[in-house]
Amino acid sequence: MIKTHNLTKRYDALTAVDNVSFEVKPGEVLGFLGPNGAGKTTTMRMIAGFIAPTSGSASICGHDVASDPIRARTVLGYLPEGAPSYGEMSVQGFLDFIARLRRLEVDRRRERLAFVIERLQLGDVLHQTIDTLSKGFRRRVGLAQAILHDPEVLILDEPTDGLDPLQKHEVRSLIKTMAPNKIIVISTHILEEVDAVCTRAIIIARGKLVADDTPAGLKAMAPSGRLDDVFRSIAA
Amino acid sequence: MHQTTVILRRELASYFATPLAYVFILLFLVLAAALAFYLGGLYERGQADLVPFFNFHPWLYLFVVPAIAMRLWAEERNSGSIELLLTQPITLWQAVLGKFLAAWLFIGIALALTFPIWITVNYLGDPDNGAILAAYLGSLLMAGGFLAIGSCMSALTRNQVVAFILGTAVCFVFLLAGFPLVLSVVQSWAPQALIDAVASLSVYAHFQSIVKGVLDLRDLLYFAMLIAFFLLATVVMLDLRKSS
Numbered sequence: 001m002i003k004t005h006n007l008t009k010r011y012d013a014l015t016a017v018d019n020v021s022f023e024v025k026p027g028e029v030l031g032f033l034g035p036n037g038a039g040k041t042t043t044m045r046m047i048a049g050f051i052a053p054t055s056g057s058a059s060i061c062g063h064d065v066a067s068d069p070i071r072a073r074t075v076l077g078y079l080p081e082g083a084p085s086y087g088e089m090s091v092q093g094f095l096d097f098i099a100r101l102r103r104l105e106v107d108r109r110r111e112r113l114a115f116v117i118e119r120l121q122l123g124d125v126l127h128q129t130i131d132t133l134s135k136g137f138r139r140r141v142g143l144a145q146a147i148l149h150d151p152e153v154l155i156l157d158e159p160t161d162g163l164d165p166l167q168k169h170e171v172r173s174l175i176k177t178m179a180p181n182k183i184i185v186i187s188t189h190i191l192e193e194v195d196a197v198c199t200r201a202i203i204i205a206r207g208k209l210v211a212d213d214t215p216a217g218l219k220a221m222a223p224s225g226r227l228d229d230v231f232r233s234i235a236a
Numbered sequence: 237m238h239q240t241t242v243i244l245r246r247e248l249a250s251y252f253a254t255p256l257a258y259v260f261i262l263l264f265l266v267l268a269a270a271l272a273f274y275l276g277g278l279y280e281r282g283q284a285d286l287v288p289f290f291n292f293h294p295w296l297y298l299f300v301v302p303a304i305a306m307r308l309w310a311e312e313r314n315s316g317s318i319e320l321l322l323t324q325p326i327t328l329w330q331a332v333l334g335k336f337l338a339a340w341l342f343i344g345i346a347l348a349l350t351f352p353i354w355i356t357v358n359y360l361g362d363p364d365n366g367a368i369l370a371a372y373l374g375s376l377l378m379a380g381g382f383l384a385i386g387s388c389m390s391a392l393t394r395n396q397v398v399a400f401i402l403g404t405a406v407c408f409v410f411l412l413a414g415f416p417l418v419l420s421v422v423q424s425w426a427p428q429a430l431i432d433a434v435a436s437l438s439v440y441a442h443f444q445s446i447v448k449g450v451l452d453l454r455d456l457l458y459f460a461m462l463i464a465f466f467l468l469a470t471v472v473m474l475d476l477r478k479s480s
């Protein structure tokens with residue numbers, strides 16, 4: 001379970017995230033929606049423990065992110081915004097580095113590396129340096145890194161950004177296959193993605209949580225029954 | 237410990253993945269030899285020792301070490317990979333130590349490659365090899381001290397040029413802490429005890445006493461504490477930036 005309680009982040013005068021509380025249970029795929037700059041990335045960074053909240057708390061599978069960070073991060077797979085990695089490394093070298101950092105045993109390391117390479121179709125670029133890859137490939141390397149240790153919890157910041165329609169479909173079906181026994185949070189500003197993969201969606205605007213419902217429930221909020229109309233009326 | 241080693245190996249490999257490492261080592265060797273032979277008169281002195289070689293190390297390191305250290309954290313922050321690294325199940329200490337040790341080992345490799353100069357004096361004369369070994373150790377320790385300072389400065393900014401300038405400036409103050417240039421700043425107002433304390437922080441003085449061939453525990457302890465202090469400061473800086 002992911003739990004956040006009154007999560008708040010202030011930068012001087014700006015309140016980037018304002019008292020955000022929610023819970024995500026196993027089997028749920030939570031879509032994190034909101035206009036650019038609404039606080040999606042900041043919230044995800046606080047849950048992943050990359051930045052500390054000004055006030056409030058977050059926990060992953062019962063491990064408080066601030067007081068028990070190593071345990072919280074062990075069960076978490078995280079794709080940061082923009083899928084950063086080490087550009088001078090080869091894909092193989094990079095994934096191997098992450099696997100070692102996450103202390104996967106030799107056999108398990110081999111098995112998981114083979115799985116993510118097959119699943120994210122990285123076989124052809126294994127020995128290429130990451131700097132020379134296209135945006136789509138880099139995003140897939142970032143995803144591979146996040147699911148490498150088969151984590152209980154996945155937080156993915158714009159996992160399909162920069163992918164072509166075929167790759168988007170591939171990543172969504174990957175998320176769907178993993179969904180039944182994991183907790184997954186994805187941020188996106190592509191509304192069709194919510195329909196395609198999410199069981200629940202949260203809309204965040206100007207740092208505040210403004211809606212929390214199933215995709216069907218959200219749609220019912222607009223007379224037209226269309227998600228973008230709901231999004232526009234709530235987030236504007 | 238395991239994860240520190242994993243980070244160390246990745247970092248060290250990344251130095252040699254680009255031409256940067258080779259250019260750096262070549263430049264270091266050329267400068268170290270040129271300073272020792274032309275400015276230090278290593279050959280003309282007619283003495284079989286490496287004192288003129290080691291005498292220039294503080295000045296060489298003043299620019300060379302911050303150049304290596306500047307990328308440690310600034311580059312990581314600039315490319316965004318810091319977010320990937322610091323959300324892995326590792327402690328800040330493991331990350332800071334792993335990166336520091338890789339850079340230190342890299343400078344150690346460059347320093348070890350100056351061995352022909354050591355062979356040369358052994359061929360020409362009969363030097364005190366124990367003293368030379370001590371001086372090499374002192375030189376490595378001084379590089380470690382400067383590197384720890386540079387690591388801390390690199391954690392302050394995402395701009396490598398700023399990290400380099402800050403690193404050089406702080407190293408310069410520590411290098412010359414016992415000299416009038418730095419002491420005069422505190423001399424006018426501080427009590428004698430504080431002036432003595434500042435003077436005792438001089439990297440130059442501690443390095444010189446090792447180069448003379450005397451391995452005093454106090455000098456070794458000084459460098460160990462210098463490194464530990466600035467690595468701790470690096471951890472604190474990174475931690476503070478999390479909540480800023």
